Amino acid sequence: MDINLIYFLIFFFPITFCDCKKYYNYTLYRGIPVEAKDLEFFQNLTQVEHVNFWREPGRMFKPVDFVVDPEYKELFLKDANNLGLYITTIIEDVQKAFDTQSVKPYIRRNIESFDWNNYYRLKDIYEWLRDLANTYPAEMKVTTIGRSNENREILAVEITLKGCKMRSKVIVEGGIHAREWISPAFVTYFINEILHAPYSKDEEFKDIAMTYEWYFVPVLNPDGYEYSHTNDRMWRKNRNQLGSVDLNRNFDHAFGTTGVSFRMSSETFCGLSAFSEPESQAMASFVESKSHQLEYYFAFHSYGQYMIMPYANMKMHVENFDDVYKMCLEAKTKIAKRYNTAYTVGTAYDTVGYMTSGVSGCWVKANLRVPYVVTFELRDTGYHGFALPPGKIQPTCLETMDGVISLLKPQTKAYARLEGKYNYDSGAIFILDKIILVFNVLLFIIVRFD
Ligand SMILES: [Zn+2]
Known part of the structure; x- marks a missing residue:
């Protein structure tokens, strides 16, 4: 045997296969802040390294979900009890829940x-x-749109069905957050459905599939996704050796201003500058290259059952919010018809209860004037969270497809780019954004070199 191969086997095998973190006796809790002091408690908890948030604290009365490690449980429960907080246990042993997620x-x-x-x-x-x-060489093409930090390919799928009317384009983004496994699962389902639409008995669906040019990026964060399989099931960000970044905070829209952290260890570390990461850069160039007649941009995440509309960094409802809101309400009705799954529609602030910045869909809408941008938070509402059992994948795909089809119903009017320039980023707000950004970067430097 080659001596190099022996070295390779000795040194790399244990690292590759034995390093997977296990979550035995880690518990998923839910808290609901009903007073300002409760919210403060949860916000402080986000700084504790023994706690991993599955749903960050935002507004009052919005549920907060987090996993506490076994050593810290007792102290945490004592503190929560002293404050009179209402805490429920959702998953007693998170590892047991993850173990149900079969990988074939x-x-x-x-x-x-x-x-x-x-x-x-x-x-x-x-x-x-x-x-x-x-x-299906005539209908489908797979291209590499870029490479990740660890040099993995980021693949895009292009589908144009025979006889397509080529009215406008749809881009579908999946897997930006590593641990949200249902997202790539749904996007692959979506691809399969569109590709096989010509054989469908559902004439309306066939018509929709033939109306658009389709583009899918099922796993935008390939390093993170792999890492969530091999090393840490709760991994969310990309894999940048200098400090992993939350890619959905790294796009150049109100970058670094709200709902992000400049601490590298934080789950919502946005990077030191917009588009600092190869994954977000690749996606941005890809979307830009397809921006002519780009009508829809969908991003899939989990969990919470929300349809979230731009913009994530503000409370205001702007531009064509009312039109898209109406479309989402119809989609919500369609989704509920199948299994009674209840969705909530609105901006990030309206739904999850907190504002964020540097979000992909917001950048797409603001910069490329794409009229219909919707981010889905798929199943569930927290009973399983990221540990969604395999038996729920198919029902989730079926109902989500109902919602997506409803949103894509060919509009009677011709394709129209969103009117006007995005101007909520200019003037006073723009300057304020920049001040906040500089402040955050300074804070980062102080904290880091303290
Ligand atoms: Zn996500």
């Missing part, structure tokens, strides 16, 4: 062996996509 290997050149009753590793998703493209 894909059998190469057998596209039927890919299903929506299991989760898949990145390599398997990519192989399935390439096999699909080989099976």
Whole structure:
């Protein structure tokens, strides 16, 4: 045996396969802040390293979900009790919940062996996509739009069905947050549905599939997604060795101003500048290259069952909010019809209860004047959270597709770019943004070098 290979096996095998963090006896709790002091308690908790937030604190009465490690549980419960906080246990042992999430290997050149009753590793998703493209070369193309920090490919899928009316474009983003496994699962389902639409008996769906040019990026954060399989199931950000970044805070829209952190260890670290990361850069260039007649941009996340509309950094409802809101309400009704799954519609502030910045969809809408931008937070509302069991994948896909079809119903009017220039980023707000940004960067430097 080659001596280099022996070294490789000795040194790398244990690192690659034995380093997976386990979450036995970690507990998922939910708290609901009903007084200012409660909110303060939860906000302080976000700084504690023994706690991992699945739902960050925002407004009063909005649920806050977080996982507490076994060593810290007793102290946490004592503090919460002393404050008179109302805390419920959602998942007693988070590892047991994660263990239900079966990951199946894909059998190469057998596209039927890919299903929506299991989760898949990145390599398997990519192989399935390439096999699909080989099976349907006239309709589907797989391209590499860039590479991640760890040099993994970021793949995009383009679908144009035969006889397509090419009215306008739809871009679908998935897997920006590593641990939200249902997101790539749904996007692969979406791809499969559109590709097979010509064989569908549903004439309305067929018509919608033929109306648009389709673009999908199922796993925008491939390093993070893999890491969530191999090392840490609760991983959210990308894998930048200098400090991993929350990619959905790294886009150049109101960058660094609200709902982000400049602490590198934070789950919402936005990076030191907008588009500092190869993954967000790749997505931005890709979307820019397809911005002509780009009508829809969908991003898929979990969890909470929300349809979130721009802009995440403000409380105001601006531009065509009312029109999109109406479309989302119709979609919400369609979703509920199948399994009674209840969605909530609004801005980030209206729904999850906090504002954020540097969000992909906001950048797309503001800069490219794309009229219909919706971010989905898929199932569930916290009973399983990120540990959504495989049996729920298919129902989630079916109902979400109902909602998406409703949103995509060909408008009677022709494609129209969003009117006017985005001007909420100018004047006073713009200057204020910059001041906040400079302040945050200074704070980061002080905290880091203290
Ligand atoms: Zn997310």
